[in-house]
Amino acid sequence: QKEVEQDPGPLSVPEGAIVSLNCTYSNSAFQYFMWYRQYSRKGPELLMYTYSSGNKEDGRFTAQVDKSSKYISLFIRDSQPSDSATYLCATDNSWGKLQFGAGTQVVVTP
Amino acid sequence: DGGITQSPKYLFRKEGQNVTLSCEQNLNHDAMYWYRQDPGQGLRLIYYSQIVNDFQKGDIAEGYSVSREKKESFPLTVTSAQKNPTAFYLCASSSGSNQPQHFGDGTRLSIL
Numbered sequence: 001q002k003e004v005e006q007d008p009g010p011l012s013v014p015e016g017a018i019v020s021l022n023c024t025y026s027n028s029a030f031q032y033f034m035w036y037r038q039y040s041r042k043g044p045e046l047l048m049y050t051y052s053s054g055n056k057e058d059g060r061f062t063a064q065v066d067k068s069s070k071y072i073s074l075f076i077r078d079s080q081p082s083d084s085a086t087y088l089c090a091t092d093n094s095w096g097k098l099q100f101g102a103g104t105q106v107v108v109t110p
Numbered sequence: 111d112g113g114i115t116q117s118p119k120y121l122f123r124k125e126g127q128n129v130t131l132s133c134e135q136n137l138n139h140d141a142m143y144w145y146r147q148d149p150g151q152g153l154r155l156i157y158y159s160q161i162v163n164d165f166q167k168g169d170i171a172e173g174y175s176v177s178r179e180k181k182e183s184f185p186l187t188v189t190s191a192q193k194n195p196t197a198f199y200l201c202a203s204s205s206g207s208n209q210p211q212h213f214g215d216g217t218r219l220s221i222l
Contacts, residue, residue: 100152
């Protein structure tokens with residue numbers, strides 16, 4: 001069993017809709033949680049970084065962590081075609097070794 | 111601008127050949143990492159280094175080697191012992207554990 005599970009998609013939404021992405025993880029030692037966005041043929045770009053349960057908001061992006069359920073989510077409001085990318089969740093057990101989900105491909109159609 | 115530079119962007123390897131991928135950062139980060147990304151899979155850690163002149167194996171180190179002689183540089187050598195080297199290779203750095211990692215734009219390695 002992978003330590004971080006993520007639905008690979010693709011997830012297709014119309015422009016302006018809310019994109020909802022999620023991951024589950026198995027190890028309760030994970031303390032830090034990240035979401036990255038990766039465009040084709042590019043490296044991942046850090047979107048959100050959090051270490052506590054609850055919500056963290058940054059512009060159109062909201063990251064949600066539920067440590068009791070080992071569940072993390074990313075919501076993108078007012079989605080744009082430029083949001084079309086692969087979104088990777090990642091967790092860190094504080095030793096600096098990230099565990100990544102497989103990534104969810106998102107397509108926002110005009 | 112501060113960032114991570116990987117070169118070359120594309121690389122081709124012949125059978126039995128070793129190739130070296132370059133990774134340079136000017137973020138003054140102590141820690142550096144190498145990942146491999148295959149289609150449909152998450153990133154897998156090859157090697158990491160938390161300080162100059164020290165590095166540790168990640169989850170898939172076989173067939174790879176690294177060096178960390180300078181803080182800003184962390185080259186990865188894909189040796190002939192790596193039988194399935196075709197992949198997208200990503201270098202990352204961070205200011206330490208518990209800090210987010212920042213990535214370069216990758217090197218795509220293919221076999222001739």
